[in-house]
Amino acid sequence: MKTDSLHILLADDDEDDRIFFKDAIDNVKVNTTVSTVIDGQQLMEYLSNADMSLPDVIFLDLNMPRKSGMECLEEIRNNTKLKDISIAIYSTSGSEDDIEKAFLKGANIYIRKPNDIETLKKAIAQVLSINWQYHTSRLNRENFLLLV
Amino acid sequence: MKLSIHSSPSITGKVVVEDLLKVKGLEYEFGDFGTLSIRKLDAEQYAQLNAELSRYAIDLTEDVPNDLVEQIKRAVVEMVNKGEDRPNINISDYLSKKLNYSYGYLTAVFSETTYTSIAHFTIMQKIERIKDMLINENLTLTEISYQLGYSSVAYLSNQFKAMTGLTPTKFKEIMLQKRKSQ
Known part of the structure; x- marks a missing residue:
């Protein structure tokens, strides 16, 4: 059990969005280290690189070039080495179908991306706080579904 | 010299x-x-x-504060899992009696390392217990709310939705579908 800090990997092709997210993450009380990749292919390369320490949570944008968030999600969930990583999908789509599909493919968290930073900060705080409890309190990760 | x-x-x-x-x-x-x-x-x-x-x-x-957090967590889990046999007192009285510290001290120590309050942690444990009862024990919401001491099914559902973003019914539906596809 690691109790020092939460390693977050952020996968998003849009630079503004990455800054937006990092800003929101920095705002949270939980200790975090954040790494970033800029598309799905780079994400999978990162995760298969044995020299990199695996993240505790991946924030995954659904719409990315080269390899979409959904494709990454499927690949990650089919790899037993990566099964303990929490996956937070985020998308501007709030359609019930997209949300269900993401959960069924193994996402733990679905964030309906808000337009303003304050709402995003609140959402990220909730996500990280709950994720931290799963991380430190031996909760059953199989039942971990969160929609914000 | x-x-x-x-x-x-x-x-x-x-x-x-x-x-x-x-x-x-x-x-x-x-x-x-x-x-x-x-x-x-x-x-x-x-x-x-x-x-x-x-x-x-x-x-x-021994590093007491950390250890105390662990003790609080265990006590909360124990209390939540007691079901119908749970003592008829609120969590703050239960904890301060069991661990011999004032509730104020306990919450301060707890929040410092867990980034959450005892109250929030307790709700979270209850939600986890509800999830388990929904999908593994196949209990109805009425049975669950009775066993966990909720005043009504509506209150339980609202708390569940506030914590997970999903209604208990939707959660169960997704989890069962997920199981089928695995």
Whole structure:
């Protein structure tokens, strides 16, 4: 059990969005280290690189070039080495179908991306706080579904 | 020749302890603020270490705040899982009685390392218990709300939705579908 800090990997092709997210993450009380990749292919390369320490949570944008968030999600969930990583999908789509599909493919968290930073900060705080409890309190990760 | 001794207790302490741990072949790691974690240390080894360190006036004590957080978590989980047999008192009285500290002290210690409050942690544990009852024990919301001491199904559903973003029914539906596809 690691109790020092939460390693977050952020996968998003849009630079503004990455800054937006990092800003929101920095705002949270939980200790975090954040790494970033800029598309799905780079994400999978990162995760298969044995020299990199695996993240505790991946924030995954659904719409990315080269390899979409959904494709990454499927690949990650089919790899037993990566099964303990929490996956937070985020998308501007709030359609019930997209949300269900993401959960069924193994996402733990679905964030309906808000337009303003304050709402995003609140959402990220909730996500990280709950994720931290799963991380430190031996909760059953199989039942971990969160929609914000 | 008359000499005076200058030393730094924190460095001396660390070096002495480290040498002793190496001799004993224990796995250890130093943390911040004079803390130390030792892997696999039984009560006898712990007593032995302290006995040997006492001649340097060094004393190892268990890290109480952290340990207390663990005790609080265990007590909360125990209380939540008691079901119908749970004592008819609220969590704050239960904890302060069981652990012999004021609730104010307990919440302060708890929040510092868990980034959440005892109240929030308790709700979270209840939600986890509800999830389990929904999908593994196949209980109805009425049965669950009775067993966990909720005043109504509506209250339980609202709390579930607030914590997970999903209604209990939707959660169950997704989890069962997920199981089928695996």
